[in-house]
Amino acid sequence: MASTQSVDQQSTGIPFYRDERILKIVAQVISTIVIIGLLIWAALNFLRAAEARNMTLTFGFLKEAAGFPISNPPIKYEPSMSFGRAFFVGLVNTLIVSVTGIIAATILGTLIALARLSTNWLLNRIALVFVEFNRNIPLLVLLFILYFVIFQNLPRVKESIVWPGPIYLNQRGIYLTWPRLTETGMIFVILFGVGVVLAIIAYSVLRRRRELSGQNTYYGQISLGILVVSGVLGWVLSGTPFRLSYPELQGFNFQGGLRLTPEFSGMFIGLTTYTAAFIAEVVRSGIQAVDRGQIEAARAVGLSTMQVLSLVIMPQALRIIVPPMISQYLNLTKNSSLALAIGFQEVFSVGKIAINQAGRAVPVFALVMLTYLALSLFTSLVLNIYNQRIQFVTR
Amino acid sequence: MRKLLTLLSILVMSSLLLTACGGGATEAPASEPTAAEPSEPQPTAAQPAETAEMTEEPGTTEGPAPAAQGGGILEAVKARGTLICGGRTDLAGFGMLDDAGNNIGFDIDLCRAVAAAVLGDPEAVEVVPLTAADRGPALQTGEVDMLSRNVTWTSSRDAQWGNFTIIMFYDGQGFMIRKDSGITSTDQFDGATVCVTSGTTTEQNLADFFRQNNMTYEAVIFEETAAVYGAYEEGRCDITTSDKSQLASVRSGFADPDAHEILDITISKEPLTPAVPHGDDAWFDTVKIVMFALINAEELGVTQANVEEMKSSDNVNIQRLLGQEGDWGYSDLGLEPEALANAISAVGNYGEIYDRYMGPEGIAFTLPRGPNRLWTNGGLVYAPPVK
Helix, strand or coil: CHHHHHHHHHHHHCCHHHCHHHHHHHHHHHHHHHHHHHHHHHHHHHHHHHHHCCCCCCCHHHHCECCCCCCCCCCCCCCCCEHHHHHHHHHHHHHHHHHHHHHHHHHHHHHHHHHHHCCCHHHHHHHHHHHHHHHCCCHHHHHHHHHHHHHHHCCCHHHCEEECCCEEEECCEEEECEEEECCCHHHHHHHHHHHHHHHHHHHHHHHHHHHHHCCCCCHHHHHHHHHHHHHHHHHHHHCCCEEEECCEEECCEEECCEEECHHHHHHHHHHHHHHHHHHHHHHHHHHHCCCHHHHHHHHHCCCCHHHHHHHHHHHHHHHHHHHHHHHHHHHHHHHHHHHHHHCCCCHHHHHHHHHHHHCCHHHHHHHHHHHHHHHHHHHHHHHHHHHHHHCCCCC | CHHHHHHHHHHHHHHHHHHHHHHCCCCHHHHHHHHHCCCCHHHHHHHHHHHHHHHHCCCCCCCCCHHHHCCCHHHHHHHHCCEEEEECCEECCCEEECCCCCEECHHHHHHHHHHHHHHCCCCCEEEEECCHHHHHHHHHCCCCCEECCCCECCHHHHHHCEEECCCCEEECEEEEEEHHHCCCCHHHHCCEEEEEECCCHHHHHHHHHHHHCCCCEEEEEECCHHHHHHHHHHCCCCEEEEEHHHHHHHHHCCCCHHHEEECCCCCCCEEECCEEECCCHHHHHHHHHHHHHHHHHHHHCCCCCCHHHHCCCCCHHHHHHCCCCCCCCHHHHCCCCCHHHHHHHHHCCHHHHHHHHHCCCCCCCCCCCHHHCEHHHCCCECCCCCC
């Protein structure tokens, strides 16, 4: 009691400019004013400078003809189309490489993590080397090695390496034999699609019923049965839904099949292996964080190895894995902008060209930033929802 | 604006001082008087604001001052003591590095000529290497005083980027192919893969050419020139395309130059022209006149070697060019009478610059002058008189 009194006396005794509580508030207010002031100053200065140089800050140019080509556009694109269309083509490329990269990196990363946890010495060491190699080399260097050293030094078109499949490897890309839909193929696709939806509904409804009533509803077998039946039915009704398309040498290049350009392949492999190394560590730490006692207890109550994994380890590990995994996915998406260096035309490299051809640096950069921001926020939103769903349900 | 900046710096400083006070109670008595005395932090805060403005001048980030837009570049260059020139280091003949690591080339010599005329010292040049895609914004924002980086002069660039001075190199776009590819004419281009630099007129011409001829192609596009030709040489592309001078330049650097052929066809006009930022007429005139002088010097037979003795020539046109008689405009531009003579003695006349890099004995490669001969020899190179 006596001590608080003395403190009170002290604080009332000192002038306000020595009072720590007041000073803290003042410091906060001043730094807020300074930061806001700097931002306003920067914005005003920017607008004035832009005006002085006749730099237009409008987006009207997006409707003008772009005039420049884009290599291997994934959707229809001609140089006579607009800047907006060119930008969209770039966005599609970004999405393609990010989505395929995220899927592949997750699968590869999980496998590497399992290998890293394996008691098999060789497997364990291989996984260790993979992780340390990929995460200790800058991605840009990795991309240059992949593209300029490996893909550019593949043989010429006429001397392509042939792998069974056939898969052709040459400087112009990787050519895979690929199934293409025939005219009646849509029947199969539609029927199978309906089957997938039905299977998912059956799975969740029947599973819920089992959880509520405790009766065995055979949810796994029933939904698998729906899948098989719809697939077979579709196949029979459409005759031959798919025809294999083989790459063949015509003129300068191979035609037919599925072609992965060296630019895309370099980018895809680079992003996948680089991010997989990080994902592997995330997954490994998540799995190792599950208490050993949990596993022992699960075994003790007689769960099988698969049940231990799917009912005990994974639900707990996922809660730890998902948040850092979101960061890895965002990194992968943003890292795709490095494609500029190896000639894969995603949104940033198309943006850079547009700046040069249209002379609108500021609007284009704003557009590029907004695009990445939107992509990242969307990714985090989806994954955060997922993250919430897998958290502990407290009743 | 400056007042605001000063105010802000004072605010920052005082807030720092205050937090320092709040943190260490023992130090408080020492720092208190400084905070109370307003005269102390004020000059220190004003000073950085002033220096910031000085360094920003060439970039003209501070828009409103008349010095920035209405004739500030020459003063800024003189105050700085160096000319900032947008160039390149990766194109033999135009902008490259010599064995000692110096930036040399046709385009670089044009910058050196301007530096010699304005500052009296051809070495007072800071060359900023720019990629094709970066050069427009660099000029637009005034990051460089002068852009001499084989830029094609087009109407839209003239409207957006800056002022284009005078065509210093007449070029046209061509195609380079591998001799063993079996291609002999452009009719056989359908379906070919073409390597091209992004952000160039070349890229657009290529698209137009294939569209007009109803042919398809696959473009492989890089921002770095080195990557474009690297990919072509490795065989990623069947064809590469650019200005013919650039193709000749690049071919000279290939492992086996004889295995490649530059086709005879020219598909575009590429007038390569040095440019300056918009909004400073006096600076625009200065750079233009230095270019005129280099061309006039060749016409009048003034060379790097004989410029001193030519100062006492009987020819009144030479006398005027070298600043010995009359005023070629120096007093209005604020230059020395012998500014142009300095430029010529620094880099030589137009023909000498050309031959140094691309002549029969050229450092980089040999390219016949063709349209780049003087108008008196049947070429296109022609400049207004200096008088």
